[in-house]
Amino acid sequence: MPLGNRLKELRAAKGLNQQALGTLVGASRQTISLIERGDYNPSITLALRIAKVFGTTVDQVFYLTEEDDL
């Protein structure tokens, strides 16, 4: 998975657990857990919602971890 994230760190800073974040962005706790582990790449809509909850931009939450082939 080339997509890394700072979700756990941001969540801890804001004092939110996975369930609470999931409720705020309209996703399940399981999905938040999958995103944090790098097992699921969120849609643009979900990524934007997550960034909005933390009052930041998407590229501050998600980043590419490997060089793309393209």
Next chain:
Amino acid sequence: MKQEKRKSGITLRFVITMVVCAALGGAGGVLAARLGDNFPEMAAQINRVLASAGLWWFLPGFILLTVGSVYYLRGKALLPQAEEDDSSFREADRRLCLALILSNAGMVWVFVAIGISIQALWANQQAMWLGGQLLQVGSLAEAVLLVVFLVAQLVWIMALQALTIGATKVIHPEKRGSVFDTKFQKDWYQSCDEAERQQIGQCSYFTFRLMNVLFPAAMVILLLLATINQAQPGWILLVGGLWMAQLVGYQGMAYHLDHGKKRDLR
């Protein structure tokens, strides 16, 4: 260059697969022809052995449900911690998921057990007219036990599924649907978010690929049996019909999503 090498690799693999399949088919045909004379007796012997287990066919179902119940209880025990602790949540979810898989496997198995047991009972009924009083009593007891086992397993399965879904809803409060409702799968799907729907798609595609191996394999076996007059037309129609339903269902849905007017998953 890399692309060309890859293409020739695929072609070579296809040719090898075809040759191996042809060889296996030839060997199967020769074996079927050799066994042709003895096959009816051999098949009858296998059927007698399978039927002789009688009500013991229910045993694997009880084992599946017992293990499933243990997973449910172990998952339920983690629910209080799962509210706060993320690793407990994942472990509780895993255990409840296994409980559901085992109860679903138990559901399929109960149909296998009831089918073979009824077949065995039917064979006993045929023998009853020759066997006399003792066999009649034995046959009646077996029929009563069959009903008891069937009802016990069906009630256990429904209870385990309802409890497991109930416990799952504690850690996934957004989930909707009741196992007693015919719309359960639709309601559940509609309460899933994008990641869960993607997982459902991956699971469905995996099953599609698996069945695309199993259906042709079952059909080849039936065709081999047909060459020695041992496959009933009904079996061939049943397997062919199921295969057709799976293929047309999958590809029809793909067509509908691409070109149909209504794009909602029904």
